[in-house]
Amino acid sequence: MAAPVFGHVGSYLPGDAFRSRLELRLSGMHRPVRAGIAGSQHTGAESIVLSQVYEDDVFTEDEIIYTGQGGRDPKTGRQTTDQTLNDRNLALCKSQETGLPVRVLRKVHxxxxxxxxxxxxxLYRVVGHAFETGKSGFEVWKFRLRPAPNGRPA
Structure with missing residues (x-):
């Protein structure tokens, strides 16, 4: 497996669009085809995808509140249990600790x-996290990210 890349990949710039999760993987922008968090608790998160499936996600110009992984019913997509501090969620905690940038991709029209x-x-930096009650009443990990310096055009 290739070493993780923290930062921009190749010549891709903010605003570039990709037609599918497979295209994201082949480009090296986001390696998992299904998971929203690429990385591990040992290295940190390389990239995340906001794909409009977690109801607690918030995206604004100044910050992102990103819901951690887990607790969703695979058939309905609804949050049905509390999340755990699994490897992918720990990857975002590690990114907060190291300060390494995280590539952010978002599903849009x-x-x-x-x-x-x-x-x-x-590029964004993880600046905080909390274990809070989400909109469905289950406990979820919420990660706060802010744009990294030189992470996107002015």
């Missing part, structure tokens, strides 16, 4: 084609 794409939002 492409204005030209009208299709859903994964847009590269830039």
């Amino acid at each position: 492409d204005e030209e084609s009208g299709e859903l794409v994964f847009r590269y939002e830039g």
